[in-house]
Amino acid sequence: MRITVKLFATLRSGRFYTETREFSPGITIGEVIKELGIPEKEVTLIFVNGRHADTHDTLTDGDTIGFFPPVGGG
Amino acid sequence: MDTLQNFLLAHTQGDLLPWEAQVQAAEYFSLTYSEIEEAALQLNILPSRYQRNRQTISTTQQFTLFHSTVAVIGCGGLGGYIIEELARLGVGNIKAIDPDVFEEHNLNRQILSTISVLGKPKADVAQARVNDINPAVNVIPIKDAFSKANGAELLHDANVVVDALDNIPVRIELAETCEMLKIPLVHGTIGGWYGQITTQLPGDKTIQKIYGRHSKATGVEKVLGNPSFTPAIIASLEVAETCKILLNQGTTLRKRVLFINLLDMEIEDIKI
Structure with missing residues (x-):
């Protein structure tokens, strides 16, 4: 199935902004992060189709997923 | 000038109270600027410093912010x-x-x-x-x-x-x-x-x-x-x-x- 992955902020460095890729049906968000080679601790906020999601959620064909790094300064 | 309210009303220009009047009121009545501002807003008088807050923030809302x-x-x-x-x-x-x-x-x-x-x-x-x-x-x-x-x-x-x-x-x-x-x-x-x-x-x-x-x-x-x-x-x-x-x-x-x-x-x- 095809999933569009959007990376934000520092997660783009050496990777990409937006890409549509082929993934196995029923894949979880956590598995997508792993396949992309992003260390899990570098991802905090996650959305699927504009709505907050978590690593154990599964994806369906056509989903758009976004990953953000932790931001904590003031 | 016997009461603060009368003082504020007498020194209001339009519905605005200039800073100098607040300074005079604070000295004359031995009150804090906070007390002067509260009294003014209660009378629906807007301290002049807030005039560009309008119409984004009304005088009533200014009172809410004050509190x-x-x-x-x-x-x-x-x-x-x-x-x-x-x-x-x-x-x-x-x-x-x-x-x-x-x-x-x-x-x-x-x-x-x-x-x-x-x-x-x-x-x-x-x-x-x-x-x-x-x-x-x-x-x-x-x-x-x-x-x-x-x-x-x-x-x-x-x-x-x-x-x-x-x-x-x-x-x-x-x-x-x-x-x-x-x-x-x-x-x-x-x-x-x-x-x-x-x-x-x-x-x-x-x-x-x-x-x-x-x-x-x-x-x-x-x-x-x-x-x-x-x-x-x-x-x-x-x-x-x-x-x-x-x-x-x-x-x-x-x-x-x-x-x-x-x-x-x-x-x-x-x-x-």
Whole structure:
């Protein structure tokens, strides 16, 4: 199935902004992060189709997923 | 001129009360600027300093702001701008909470930091700055770090708490404390070109949802640092949210997070 992955902020460095890729049906968000080679601790906020999601959620064909790094300064 | 009310009415121009009249009233009646402002607003007289707040903020709403208490947790990059804007807006009581003193590396972005205040407590400098801008605003400087242990004591009387902290673990503690005390929390955070903001009302648990998996995480700011413009923007958005909550107006970022990328000028609006 095809999933569009959007990376934000520092997660783009050496990777990409937006890409549509082929993934196995029923894949979880956590598995997508792993396949992309992003260390899990570098991802905090996650959305699927504009709505907050978590690593154990599964994806369906056509989903758009976004990953953000932790931001904590003031 | 027997009563303050008569004095204020006699010195009002249109429906505006000039600063000189407030100074005279404070001296003549031995009252604080806060007491003068309260008496004026009760008479539906607007201190002239607020005339450009209209029609965005009515005189009645100005009175609501005057009676409000906002706790600002952190007086650094975000906190300095937040306190500045709250004071100019006319929020009557500001709790400025920060255990630190100003250091040289603050000068690139923290509006309250100047060469002359290096080494001085940030909370005290915040109070002095507000006193220079708007002495009708009561700043309570607290030179202590927020923690779960002192949270209830520090925040119990706040109408809104504004997050201007500099790390994730204490942000989560602050969010939990605000949930417990049932106080709205405006969350803002920055790192490099990036910032995020949301508004959490009691029961929403928005901050826990954002950071849930990584409550001990180190943010991107540890590597990227923070330039001058990012805190100014995120702080202003936090004050706009605070103003709306205090006045029960408009649409807040409740159950939404804005993630702002100034490097590519993108704003993401995520439903939580």
